[in-house]
Amino acid sequence: MDRPPANDDRTVVVGVVAKALGLAGEVFVRPDPDLDEAFPPGAAYASSRGGQLVIASSRLHSGRQVVRFDGVEGREAAEALRGAELRRPRRDIPLDDDAFWTDELIGREVLDDSGAVVGVVEAVADGTAHDYLVVARPDGGEVLLPAVAELVDVGGDSVVVHAIPGLLDDQPG
Numbered sequence: 001m002d003r004p005p006a007n008d009d010r011t012v013v014v015g016v017v018a019k020a021l022g023l024a025g026e027v028f029v030r031p032d033p034d035l036d037e038a039f040p041p042g043a044a045y046a047s048s049r050g051g052q053l054v055i056a057s058s059r060l061h062s063g064r065q066v067v068r069f070d071g072v073e074g075r076e077a078a079e080a081l082r083g084a085e086l087r088r089p090r091r092d093i094p095l096d097d098d099a100f101w102t103d104e105l106i107g108r109e110v111l112d113d114s115g116a117v118v119g120v121v122e123a124v125a126d127g128t129a130h131d132y133l134v135v136a137r138p139d140g141g142e143v144l145l146p147a148v149a150e151l152v153d154v155g156g157d158s159v160v161v162h163a164i165p166g167l168l169d170d171q172p173g
Helices: 074-079
Strands: 011-021 026-031 043-049 051-059 064-069 084-090 109-114 119-125 130-136 141-146 160-163
Touching: 011 043, 051 109, 119 141
Parallel strands: 109 160
Antiparallel strands: 011 026, 011 084, 026 064, 043 051, 043 084, 051 064, 109 119, 119 130, 130 141
């Protein structure tokens, strides 16, 4: 999917402060599992509590991300950050070739391999193994399409679905 334009100031939650660790102002951060955020020293994040948090140091502790922010001294100050979302501009987050921002799919026309209109994406629903595109059909019905690269191509202006038998309501299974 194309990168957002340089003037796109939408942000994405890349992690959430979980709790304080020790007495020196360090915190555990729960990174978003869908993003590959490293939390390097010097990186700045918008905080859901207001202002910016800059990473002073970062390390792994028992497989969990631990960071210390500039200006956060002591356990009490660190504990006050519990639950704070760490956000980055979407334009600064690299996406894999087969990845996409789900909200950018809303309103896109969905076509099958032959170019026939399947419908319009009206929502993206979370699933256990993967997301689903909720597609409003021209006849008023609805179909759920697994948002997986083998079945759905989201790279262009429209979404193209490889309609294997049984995937769409009007096809025999």
